[in-house]
Amino acid sequence: MHIVIIGGSFGGLTTAYDLRRLLPRRQYEITVISKERRFIFIPSLPWVAMGSKTIADISFDLERPLTSKGVNFVEAAVTGIDPQARKVHTDQEAFDYDYLVIATGHRSANEAVEGLGPFDGPGHSLMSPPEAEEARDALAAFLDDPGPMVIGCAPGASCVGPAYEFLFEVHHALKQRSLASKVPITFVTPEPFLGHFGVGGFGKIRQFLEGELEDRDVRYHTSVAISKITAGSVELEDGTEFESRFSLVIPPLAGVKPVAEAEGLANPKGFIPVDPNYRHKDFGTIYAVGVAVALPPVEETPVPVNFPKTGHMTEQMAKIAAGNIAADILGGEKTSPDLRVECIMSMGTEGAHIFADPVRPPRNVSAMSNGKRWLWAKKFFSNYYLWKMKRGATRSPKWVW
Ligand SMILES: Cc1cc2nc3c(=O)[nH]c(=O)nc-3n(C[C@H](O)[C@H](O)[C@H](O)COP(=O)(O)OP(=O)(O)OC[C@H]3O[C@@H](n4cnc5c(N)ncnc54)[C@H](O)[C@@H]3O)c2cc1C
Incomplete structure (x- = not known):
C-alpha cells in the first residue's frame, strides 16, 4: 500500500x-x-x-x-x-x-487587490521565503531614504499576525536608528478591532495592542478595506488615501x-x-x-x-x-x-503570548500575556522546533507544542 x-x-x-x-x-x-x-x-x-x-x-x-x-x-x-x-x-x-x-x-491571492506584491505589484509581503527576502532588501533601501509607511492586511486576509510582528519589529529598528520621527506608520486592518486575528481576539489583546500602538504613535484603522497600493500610496475602498513609501500588506490566501x-x-x-x-x-x-x-x-x-x-x-x-x-x-x-491555538508574537524588545482552547469561541481558556520572557521563548522555540523536526520527533514535552 x-x-x-x-x-x-x-x-x-x-x-x-x-x-x-x-x-x-x-x-x-x-x-x-x-x-x-x-x-x-x-x-x-x-x-x-x-x-x-x-x-x-x-x-x-x-x-x-x-x-x-x-x-x-x-x-x-x-x-x-x-x-x-x-x-x-x-x-x-x-x-x-x-x-x-x-x-x-x-498561494497568495494577490489578484484580490491591485498593487499587492512584491513580484506583481509595488506592495511588499512576507508570506514566503522569497517575499521575505525581497522585503528585507527593500527595507534596507527604505531606511537609507525614509518616509511614511503603511503596514497592514488586505480584506479577506487570514494570516494577520505577521503584520503586527513586522510593525513592532520595524518600529524597534527605527527607534534604534533614531529614525522613528522620520517614519510615520499607519496600520490598516480589516479586523473589527486590533488583535481580532480572525478568531475573535484573545483575552485582553485588544486593549493591549491599542495601548502598544498608541505608545508608538502608530495611527491605526480597523474594519477598513485596502483597494489599491501604488508606489507612493495605499488607498481604501472609502476613498481615503495614505501616503506610503514602503507598504507591507498581507494578502488574502487561496x-x-x-x-x-x-x-x-x-x-x-x-x-x-x-x-x-x-x-x-x-x-x-x-x-x-x-x-x-x-x-x-x-x-x-x-x-x-x-x-x-x-x-x-x-x-x-x-x-x-x-x-x-x-x-x-x-x-x-x-x-x-477541537483545535487549540498557541502563538508567540515578537515585538522588538519583548514578546506576547496568546493561547486559546478551543480556538473557536466560546472557549475554556482564552488568554494573553507579554514580557521579555516570551521573546526568549520564541527564539528558543524556533531552534528547538527545527532540531526536533530534523530528528523526526513530533511529540513534545507538555510545556511546548
Ligand atoms: C510570516 C508568517 C508568520 C507566521 N507565524 C506563525 C507563528 O508565529 N505561529 C504559528 O503557529 N504559525 C505561524 N504562521 C503560519 C504557519 O507558517 C503555517 O500555518 C504553516 O506554514 C502551514 O503549514 P502547511 O504545511 O499547511 O503549509 P506550508 O508551510 O505553506 O507548506 C506547504 C508545502 O507544500 C509544498 N507545495 C506547495 N505546492 C506544491 C506543489 N505544487 N508541488 C509540490 N509541493 C508543493 C511546499 O513546498 C511546502 O513544503 C506564520 C505564517 C507566515 C507566512
Whole structure:
C-alpha cells in the first residue's frame, strides 16, 4: 500500500513522521513530494524580513531526515491530481496512491487587490521565503531614504499576525536608528478591532495592542478595506488615501493551483473541504491538513477576515489525520479533537503570548500575556522546533507544542 503526502512543511512532515510510526515499514510505503527540498520554519520569516535571520538559519534539507526514517522523498512540483484514478502528476513522474494527504499550504491571492506584491505589484509581503527576502532588501533601501509607511492586511486576509510582528519589529529598528520621527506608520486592518486575528481576539489583546500602538504613535484603522497600493500610496475602498513609501500588506490566501484545478477536490478559493477527521468530504482516500484545508470564519465581520490556520493548528491537524488514516487501514477508533491555538508574537524588545482552547469561541481558556520572557521563548522555540523536526520527533514535552 502506498501513501503519498504532498508538502514537506508543518503539515506534510508531521503527517509523514506520525504515519511512519503508526504503519509497519514492510507493508506500507510512504512518499513525501515537495517542490521545496527544505523544511523552512515559516514563523521566523518576519525576522528574515528584518535581516536578523537568513533562510539558511531557519531551515534544513528534508531528504536525510525522511529517508533515514523509511520515508521516500521526491523533490518535484505537483502539476495535477486525479482523485478518480488516484494519481498525482508531477513535473517529473506520476505517482499512484492508495491514500493521499494534501498539505500544500497557500498561494497568495494577490489578484484580490491591485498593487499587492512584491513580484506583481509595488506592495511588499512576507508570506514566503522569497517575499521575505525581497522585503528585507527593500527595507534596507527604505531606511537609507525614509518616509511614511503603511503596514497592514488586505480584506479577506487570514494570516494577520505577521503584520503586527513586522510593525513592532520595524518600529524597534527605527527607534534604534533614531529614525522613528522620520517614519510615520499607519496600520490598516480589516479586523473589527486590533488583535481580532480572525478568531475573535484573545483575552485582553485588544486593549493591549491599542495601548502598544498608541505608545508608538502608530495611527491605526480597523474594519477598513485596502483597494489599491501604488508606489507612493495605499488607498481604501472609502476613498481615503495614505501616503506610503514602503507598504507591507498581507494578502488574502487561496489554495495552490494543482489543488484548485483538480475536479471536485477544492472549493472556489482552492481550499479543500474536509470532515472532522480531516478526510475529504467526497474522496474517502484523500485527507488534507494545514493551510490547504477549508475552514469557515468564526463570525461575519463588516470587512471579511478569514480563519487563520497556524503552524500549531497545522501540526494538530496532521497528527489527527495520521491517526485517522492508520485507523482506516489497521482498524481502530478515529478521533477529531477541537483545535487549540498557541502563538508567540515578537515585538522588538519583548514578546506576547496568546493561547486559546478551543480556538473557536466560546472557549475554556482564552488568554494573553507579554514580557521579555516570551521573546526568549520564541527564539528558543524556533531552534528547538527545527532540531526536533530534523530528528523526526513530533511529540513534545507538555510545556511546548
Ligand atoms: C510570516 C508568517 C508568520 C507566521 N507565524 C506563525 C507563528 O508565529 N505561529 C504559528 O503557529 N504559525 C505561524 N504562521 C503560519 C504557519 O507558517 C503555517 O500555518 C504553516 O506554514 C502551514 O503549514 P502547511 O504545511 O499547511 O503549509 P506550508 O508551510 O505553506 O507548506 C506547504 C508545502 O507544500 C509544498 N507545495 C506547495 N505546492 C506544491 C506543489 N505544487 N508541488 C509540490 N509541493 C508543493 C511546499 O513546498 C511546502 O513544503 C506564520 C505564517 C507566515 C507566512
